[in-house]
Each structure stands twice: as structure tokens, then as C-alpha cells.
Amino acid sequence: MKKGNSSSSSQQQSPRSQSTRDHQGAQRQRTNSTPATQSKRQGSDQASSSTKKGAGAAPQKQVGNHAPRPRRKTAREVALDVLVMVDKHRSYSNLQLNAALQEAELERVDAGLATELVYGTIQRLNTIDGVLQLKIAKGIDKLKPWMRNLLRMSLYQLHYLDRVPSHAAVNEAVAIAKRRGQQAMGGFVNGVLRAVMREPELWNAPQSDDAVKRIAWTHSHPEWLVSRWIEAYGQDAVRSMCEANNTAPHASGRVNRIRTTRDDLLEELRANGIDAEPSMLSQDGIVAHQAGNFAFTSAYREGKLSVQDESSMLVVEAIRPQPGMRIVDCCAAPGGKSMHIAERMNNVGELISNDVHAHKVKLIEEQAMRLGLSCIQTINVDAAELSKQLPEQSFDVVLLDAPCTGFGVIRRKPDLKWTKTASDVAAIAALQSRLIREAAKLVKPGGRLVYSTCTIEHEENEDVVQAFMEEASHDKEWSLDDSWKSALDSSKLGAALARSSSGMLQVLPHDADSDGFFIACLQKQ
């Protein structure tokens, strides 16, 4: 058990209890992705089926003239390969993992373990590295990437995962080291891991009054981010938020109301053994705590259901789509919000869904086809030049769901916290400012501009909106519209509503166990 020095109750929480939740999280989904982009991610750990079958043991015998089949990778080897790729090439962990799981054809239980090891190790990276540095005299940067990541992944199991027995984690690590290196490599790994196990106090948070350092260490976030967030939201909120960023999200989806009702969908899912419940955040949402991925259900295939986070469903409350409206979604791919808007329009009216990437526009079209939404037309232009393509002042609502740093979705994409920098925030905020000005040109008098992001950075959110409002004549032409918030459930979103300025909503990841998300609604006079 970690013996932290923090005075907060959340920091005193045993990493074991945290890890139990983390690990159970592997039974659930880490991303709200669809079958095209996600492999099965369920499973437990120690009963790793490939391990039991001796997948890590002797090569299979040659039969007849057939060449011997290559030995199948174990869950830990799959996870290690993904971690090495992410470390060496800064690849996205979710994409690498999906590709690796598909190639390895692991059984469900092993795919779950590999998923947990990849996400968990990346989530806890700076704490694990801090401990490793104390035991590796030459420093971890001098280690070969596979060795560095093998040690990281093994320490993650030893410290954060309840259900992996220590001897299993150490033995597996030693076996992998021997296969990848030489006999001596096994000894080195054994020595480092056992040295850390002998000194559990290595994991203690720094003895410091500095809240940034303590939170960054305890919840494994970069200090620059923790420092920024404390300034924006205060210590308590940041501690809770960082803790939430290390937990796995539950499954969440959205009913397609032109195909079925939420009650009928819930009944259908329950009949198929899924413990689906209505979302407390969105009238169109459903959630499930033990489900795998909604995208593998027949309801999904039949277009009755889409995979979407609950926070992101709140955007339609600001848009308030009605049949017959003309709406533009400036940055629409892969299409989650466009589909939601079209469903609320009852598929009547005109929705133009744009994205700058042609291959992503195809994803929008595929979703529209699956859901039977014919009111959507796609276009493929840079949103900074949309007014060259579309008539100005002619749309009831324009949605700018802007590209952003994604710091609201760290629980789904933990690598974001290690790869993005303060200058990335500034650069993306500059782009967002250009895009909001262009999007505003399309709104007709009396219409609305809705700006949203899946980040929690003031610089990308409130500051972009305020800067737009303060530009010449905008304060006379535009006002912040707060009326849409009356549709929100204050019992779940009370904290978010209390912290948000007029017309805006900032949801943090720990508010309602959903993604961090920002929405602003601007009304044109």
C-alpha cells in the first residue's frame, strides 16, 4: 500500500483500492470507439489464458511439411510491444493497442489484461519512473526501450494491480527479459523489481508543502498541467480530477430516436444481458457499468444506438435542434454530434457536416447511413474558409466542436498528458480563435453559435469565447445565452453549473463520471 504523506482523504486512499477499480475498469471499455477502430477489451488478469496454455513456453512442434507456427504472444508481450512503440515513436496508445490486439488475436481475458497494462502503465508513468530512477544507477533513459517499458509495466502490476500476484508479475517479467535479451537480463529485471518490492516507501509522495508536486506524484500527472489546473480550479478539484483521469470510463451510448425509444432500447439491451440504465445527464443517453462495448451489440448494428460520452451529448441542449432547421457542423468527424443533431431534427431539415480530412468525412457518411439519417450532407473544406463555401448569415445554428488538446478525455487517452505542452495549448487556442470568427459569419440574425471542446483549459475555452465577444462590434451583435442550461440536470451537474460563467458550461471529469467538456452558446441579435 502506498504510504503517501498527503493530508487529503483522496490522497490517502490505498492505491490498491484505486487499482481494484482501475482493474475492474479493464472489464469495461476505455474508449468510446466503434467496431472499426476497437478490438475486444475485456478480461481479467492472473488467469491469463495464453499464459495458462504455455504460450510463452516451447515452440509448437512441426507437423508434416508445415512450417512451425510462430509462438503466439502473451498478453504481457502484446502490452510491452505497444508501450515500446508509444515510447519510441510517440504513437497514440489507443491506435497501437487496437492494431496489436487485432494482430495478436488474444482471448478476451488476455485482451483485457493487455489493455489494462498499456493504459495503466501510461497513466502512472511519472510515478513509476520516479521510483525506477531510484533503483537504476545509470538512469532509465540509458536502458533499451523494451527493458525500460518491461520494468515500468511490471512495477505497474506490482504496485497498482491487486489481482496480479507479485510472483506472477516478477516471473513473467523475468521470462520476457530472458527471451528478449540474455540470461543476465532476467537477473537484472528480477533484481530491480525485488529491490523496489523490499522498499514500499519508495512510492511515498514527496515530503513537501508543494501541492503541485504532491498531486503530480500521487496521481501521476505532469507538474505544469497540475499547476495550471490548480490556478484555474483549486487544489481540491484538481486532486479529484486527476484521480478521475486514472479510472476507466463506463460504457455510454445514445438512442437513435428515429428508430426506437430509450425505454425499448434499454429493454432490448437488458434482454441481451447488458445492465443498461438511463443516463442521468442526457435524456438520450444510456450507460452500463459491466457492458463491454455497445458497438458490438445488434442494436448498434441495426442503427438504434451510437457510442458517445454523456458530456458530449449535452451539446444538443445548447443547439436545440428542431425539424426543418438549417444547421452547420464545422468540425464534424467522426460525426457523433452531427448524428445527434439530425436525430433531434427527426431527420427533417438541412444539416451540413464538414471536416477538413476527407477520410474522416467518410466516417460521417458511414454513420449517417447506419442510422438512416438522410438530412445530412457532407462537405470537406478547411473550417477557416467555410464562408467561401457556404452562404453567410443563413444558418439557424452553427456548431464549432473545435479541435483541442483533449485534456478532458485523459482517462481515454492517457498519453495526451505526457505528449502535449503549454505551447500546444497556445497554438490550438490561436486556431480555435480563427475558427470561431469564421463560424460566426454563417449564423443568421437571431441564430446561435455553439462552441464546444473536450478540454478543460481556460485558454481554449472561456478565453476564446471572451476574446471573440470583445472583438469590434461583437458585443453589440452577440450575447451569451444561458437559457439552454435549464434543460440540464442540476443534481448531477451542480458543480459544473456553479463554476461556469453565463452562457458557458465547463464539466470536469470528476463532476459526473463523464468526459471533461466545455460548451458555450452565443446568440446573434
Ligand SMILES: C[S@@+](CC[C@H](N)C(=O)[O-])C[C@H]1O[C@@H](n2cnc3c(N)ncnc32)[C@H](O)[C@@H]1O
Ligand atoms: C473534436 S473533433 C470533432 C468531433 C465531432 N464533432 C464529433 O462529435 O464526432 C474535431 C474535428 O475537427 C477536425 N478539424 C481539425 N481542423 C479542422 C479545420 N481546420 N477545419 C475543419 N475541420 C477540422 C478534425 O479532423 C476533427 O475531426
